[in-house]
Amino acid sequence: MSFEELTSLNALPLSRLILSDKSPLQDLTNNQLRLLLGYSAAEVIAGASKVEPGEWGILSAAMDAIFNRVVEVQEMSKREEVIRRLNLSDVLLLRVPVNDSIPLLDPHHQVTLFIGEVPLPAAQARKLGQVWKSLDVKTIKLLRETKMLLRPTLAICKLLPVGDSGERLLREWADIYPILP
Template sequence: MGEFAALLDLNLRQLSAVLSTGRLSLEELEQNQCIGLIELLTMRLIDECEELSAEDWVVCSAAIDYVFCVAEKRKSIDHEEGAIRRLNISAALLRRVAPRSEVDLLAPGHVVDLLLRELPMSVDEARDMAARWQSLEIDQIRRLRLMKNLLSPVFGISDVIPRHIYDSGLKAWMGIFSSLP
């Protein structure tokens, strides 16, 4: 508990600096503390995002990556929840600050790549299943719902996604988004 309490007292830049090195052994934290750390870092990052320098962004992005990696490794969150949370963080940030290609959290291309990697099926398969979702088994409906949860944050920032990336990766998904359960 002492290590976690000490982390809570750090400001965003201090916390990010400690976490970005990957040297802090978060494996000693309890599972719920890993979630708490993700939420603390996310909250502080979104609250202070407009004040960060280019160097701060690199450090904060590395800190986010490290915390999610540890939380997934410790099974505090599963991979799908981690992806949804990462996409939501990027979406929240991109509604407040300009895109930055050198920072994964703020790079629309990276955000779309993450989304497309995590979608559990093709757009054609999703379109077919979405048209008859009420007759599907619960596991299939959950997969469709997962897709909607992955797509939602990205569609909320579609105006900052370059047209060529949008057209090549997202346009087809936009057409079926509203039919997903």
Template sequence: MTDFKDLVRLDLQSLATRLATGSPAQSELGTQEWLAVVQVLTTRILRDAVELSTDDWGLVAQAYAYAVDTAIAAGDFDHREKTYRALHLSSNLLRQVPANPDIELLDPHRMTELLIRELPMPVEQARAQAEHWTTLERSEILALRIAKEFLRPGLYLAHRAYGEHLPEPLNSWERVFPSLP
């Protein structure tokens, strides 16, 4: 049985090694503990990013994927939260370290593809709804806010991937971004 307090006291290398090997099992920690593991791991990745070698990044990426997927399976958050966290982590990491096409979190092209896939609506719908968002149903406003939260780090990633001239639909999303609630 894994002791949660001992687990989160581990340094990044030790924590990543444990998680990358599938330990602890989902059943060994509670739902909130899995969320805490994801948060601790994310904090340690951001703190130590500039010191990680290429081999370390493979281990850390595998550990991050396991921790997030296990937290989802434990019922603490959902796929949308996973996307939100990945976009923000990637955006913050790419402000510190070079892009790396072998590591999804460090690949602005793959992260931009994730953004496009996971946006909750087409850009045309967002543009039309943003013009009168105060009159929309709560669920429609929420979808617009989710789009904005995904775009906040996502547009940075898109510019890292494509430079100043974004392809569609990213260019249109960038134009509609300021009008989203």
């Protein structure tokens, strides 16, 4: 199937194809994989309100497969992948209810992604954030990546029950967010 044919499919048929024995992911160029990731995310978002509860597992697994392949071929760093995953989940969770059995719709899973990828401990981010204008470009970039990970995670954490371990952990980060570049 050509790239043009793939991108003519809606989210669910495309997801089923990606998860099938005839998955096209191995045959796509790196650039096509990156484009397919963007297309698939946009299709999932656009059709989110029409997705049946039993279909979310298929969509989530297909998005995982695409993300994993894009990182595997080094078209995207692991950190960029996590930032994109967090942003996708943030947007979806504005449209559909939380579902703890679907990684894409599970706030706890998203918090785990954040914790696994955030490059600095909160105390260090706070200290550096207070003086970021005097820091070298490499450190400023690290603080910027921290903020890019943090923004969707903080939004997602509003969906966690008060007192939840993820909610408590990120409360500290919420205070740091405004001082990051």
